[in-house]
Amino acid sequence: MKKGVLLVNLGSPDSTSPKDVKKYLGEFLMDERVIDVPLWARTLLVKGIVLNTRPKKSAAAYQKIWWDEGSPLIVLSKRLRDKIDDHTSIPIVLSMRYGTPNIKSGLQELHDQGVDEVLIFPLYPQFAMATTETILVLAEELRKEHFPEMQFTSVPAFYNHPDYIRVLAESISEKLKAVEFQHLLFSYHGVPERHIRKSDITKSHCQIDGSCCQTASPAHQFCYRHQCFETTRLVAEYLELKENTYSVSFQSRLGFDPWLQPYTDRTIERFGKQGMKNLAIVTPAFVSDCLETLEEIAMEGEEIFHEVGGEKFTVVPCLNDREDWVKVLSRWIDEWAFSNPVEA
Numbered sequence: 421m422k423k424g425v426l427l428v429n430l431g432s433p434d435s436t437s438p439k440d441v442k443k444y445l446g447e448f449l450m451d452e453r454v455i456d457v458p459l460w461a462r463t464l465l466v467k468g469i470v471l472n473t474r475p476k477k478s479a480a481a482y483q484k485i486w487w488d489e490g491s492p493l494i495v496l497s498k499r500l501r502d503k504i505d506d507h508t509s510i511p512i513v514l515s516m517r518y519g520t521p522n523i524k525s526g527l528q529e530l531h532d533q534g535v536d537e538v539l540i541f542p543l544y545p546q547f548a549m550a551t552t553e554t555i556l557v558l559a560e561e562l563r564k565e566h567f568p569e570m571q572f573t574s575v576p577a578f579y580n581h582p583d584y585i586r587v588l589a590e591s592i593s594e595k596l597k598a599v600e601f602q603h604l605l606f607s608y609h610g611v612p613e614r615h616i617r618k619s620d621i622t623k624s625h626c627q628i629d630g631s632c633c634q635t636a637s638p639a640h641q642f643c644y645r646h647q648c649f650e651t652t653r654l655v656a657e658y659l660e661l662k663e664n665t666y667s668v669s670f671q672s673r674l675g676f677d678p679w680l681q682p683y684t685d686r687t688i689e690r691f692g693k694q695g696m697k698n699l700a701i702v703t704p705a706f707v708s709d710c711l712e713t714l715e716e717i718a719m720e721g722e723e724i725f726h727e728v729g730g731e732k733f734t735v736v737p738c739l740n741d742r743e744d745w746v747k748v749l750s751r752w753i754d755e756w757a758f759s760n761p762v763e764a
């Protein structure tokens with residue numbers, strides 16, 4: 421059998437035009453693992469309401485961060501793929517869950533290269549049904565329908581992997597070594613609380629209260645909230661951060677359901693109002709800089725902080741195509757490809 425890797429990230433619109441943004445948001449938000457309500461309700465909400473208003477607003481936000489080469493998320497993911505490709509001999513293809521290049525074309529590309537054993541590699545450190553799970557489910561549907569001879573293995577969430585923690589912690593320490601900051605905020609993409617309960621394999625562990633995520637449980641294999649806290653705890657331990665000098669918040673909420681709290685925008689506002697002058701922020705749910713880090717955090721977040729009296733707002737870049745990150749990913753891929761040889 422011949423091995424290959426499908427790296428998968430979230431995806432972006434093809435351009436910043438409201439038409440392309442509408443197409444992208446339509447695909448994204450009609451995913452039953454993103455907006456997890458019955459099809460009729462999702463259709464009414466997304467096609468009847470959200471797609472009539474949000475594309476214009478989102479397109480304006482994308483225009484603020486778009487690069488000459490295209491969407492930062494896609495450009496940075498391509499750079500990462502190319503650098504990994506320089507380190508390893510097995511085929512590496514990049515796909516996006518929404519928009520282009522899509523997962524079907526990625527699998528086709530691997531198939532055309534003779535690959536029949538594929539490592540599906542969702543580029544998300546923490547598991548969520550709206551990210552990792554939707555990739556794995558779609559890939560499996562496509563395999564059954566179009567590539568039945570292929571075999572898939574997938575990379576589990578790496579939120580607590582020592583290599584990931586080290587690289588993330590080093591990236592923070594590099595950015596902050598010459599910066600004075602009073603507090604480091606770990607801002608993760610939010611999800612509706614309902615998603616956490618749905619992913620609870622024990623069906624009773626996740627209460628989304630003060631203690632469940634700190635109490636050992638098999639539910640944590642699929643608990644996004646627990647995994648965010650663990651990433652934070654391990655990075656804080658690595659960097660020897662003192663208690664009360666760091667905390668967790670959740671950004672990018674959409675709609676009226678309760679999402680994971682505390683919300684990032686309100687946290688930034690509260691810090692400023694309490695008199696904090698220097699705030700640093702890191703966004704570990706994203707491995708590539710994107711709309712949510714470059715616009716929502718680095719632009720809007722900074723504006724909120726300044727409006728309430730904050731002075732210095734430092735944003736740690738995502739891992740993107742950092743050399744140590746590329747080396748870690750290449751090694752993980754090589755370990756999968758070469759430590760487990762399939763008999764001829």
Ligand SMILES: C=CC1=C(C)c2cc3[nH]c(cc4nc(cc5[nH]c(cc1n2)c(C)c5CCC(=O)O)C(CCC(=O)O)=C4C)c(C)c3C=C
Nearest residue numbers: 430431432454478493548550551609611674705710711712
């Ligand atoms: C309504 C539901 C959404 C859920 C649940 C959600 C979870 C989730 N998303 C990411 C990563 C990214 N999201 C990005 C953009 C984005 N996310 C949503 C909605 C949900 N995300 C929307 C509507 C958008 C589009 C922009 C907008 O209109 O606000 C991005 C950036 C994409 C880019 O092109 O740069 C990323 C990355 C994670 C990790 C996650 C759950 C853990």
Ligand SMILES: [Fe+2]
Nearest residue numbers: 609610672712
């Ligand atoms: Fe999102």
Ligand SMILES: [Fe+2]
Nearest residue numbers: 626632633646
């Ligand atoms: Fe939990």
